[in-house]
Amino acid sequence: NAGVTQTPKFQVLKTGQSMTLQCAQDMNHEYMSWYRQDPGMGLRLIHYSVGAGITDQGEVPNGYNVSRSTTEDFPLRLLSAAPSQTSVYFCAVISGNTIYFGEGSWLTVV
Amino acid sequence: GQNIDQPTEMTATEGAIVQINCTYQTSGFNGLFWYQQHAGEAPTFLSYNVLDGLEEKGRFSSFLSRSKGYSYLLLKELQMKDSASYLCAVRGSSGGYQKVTFGTGTKLQVIP
Numbered sequence: 001n002a003g004v005t006q007t008p009k010f011q012v013l014k015t016g017q018s019m020t021l022q023c024a025q026d027m028n029h030e031y032m033s034w035y036r037q038d039p040g041m042g043l044r045l046i047h048y049s050v051g052a053g054i055t056d057q058g059e060v061p062n063g064y065n066v067s068r069s070t071t072e073d074f075p076l077r078l079l080s081a082a083p084s085q086t087s088v089y090f091c092a093v094i095s096g097n098t099i100y101f102g103e104g105s106w107l108t109v110v
Numbered sequence: 111g112q113n114i115d116q117p118t119e120m121t122a123t124e125g126a127i128v129q130i131n132c133t134y135q136t137s138g139f140n141g142l143f144w145y146q147q148h149a150g151e152a153p154t155f156l157s158y159n160v161l162d163g164l165e166e167k168g169r170f171s172s173f174l175s176r177s178k179g180y181s182y183l184l185l186k187e188l189q190m191k192d193s194a195s196y197l198c199a200v201r202g203s204s205g206g207y208q209k210v211t212f213g214t215g216t217k218l219q220v221i222p
Binding site for chain 1: 118141143145151152153154155158160197199209210211212213214215
């Protein structure tokens with residue numbers, strides 16, 4: 001996972017709170033994504049970006065917001081947390097024919 | 111859209127060979143990934159296939175048939191540490207070249 005830094009690793013939120021998951025890369029690659037992983041559901045794409053200033057929705061974008069002001073950073077914002085957003089979140093950077101994942105963020109919404 | 115199917119669980123014996131299948135239906139295809147994921151960890155890269163055929167990397171091999179929408183991951187000389195989930199993912203052309211869709215994963219248990 002060298003080159004993809006994701007924070008925080010663990011977080012507990014109350015319903016209605018907002019928070020931002022941070023993702024930073026030092027590989028200077030254009031393509032970054034956010035996935036969530038739930039038991040039995042696999043990795044589902046939330047949002048992705050093909051470069052600074054360009055983002056698009058994945059399969060499950062509702063309740064999440066992203067921006068890409070620089071190549072290095074791709075934060076994921078939960079606007080008003082809901083228990084359904086309890087999940088493990090992974091940031092991913094695509095470099096050529098390899099996807100590099102961050103270490104994951106375990107989020108619990110109570 | 112994209113639909114990816116793989117078995118939910120498999121069990122195999124240490125030292126044996128196991129084949130994990132993946133079938134997909136996509137509106138466009140630009141390559142297929144296999145990833146390994148141990149519990150509580152991030153996925154790690156195993157292979158990437160874009161052309162038909164078999165690619166071998168040590169104990170792991172991956173096969174692709176684009177005409178059949180089919181791939182498999184072959185693990186030889188199984189070791190206990192191979193107990194993990196194996197994720198198949200397709201890079202499509204629909205929605206962008208870098209939009210990668212994952213299957214639900216196959217949980218492999220290696221028993222002594």
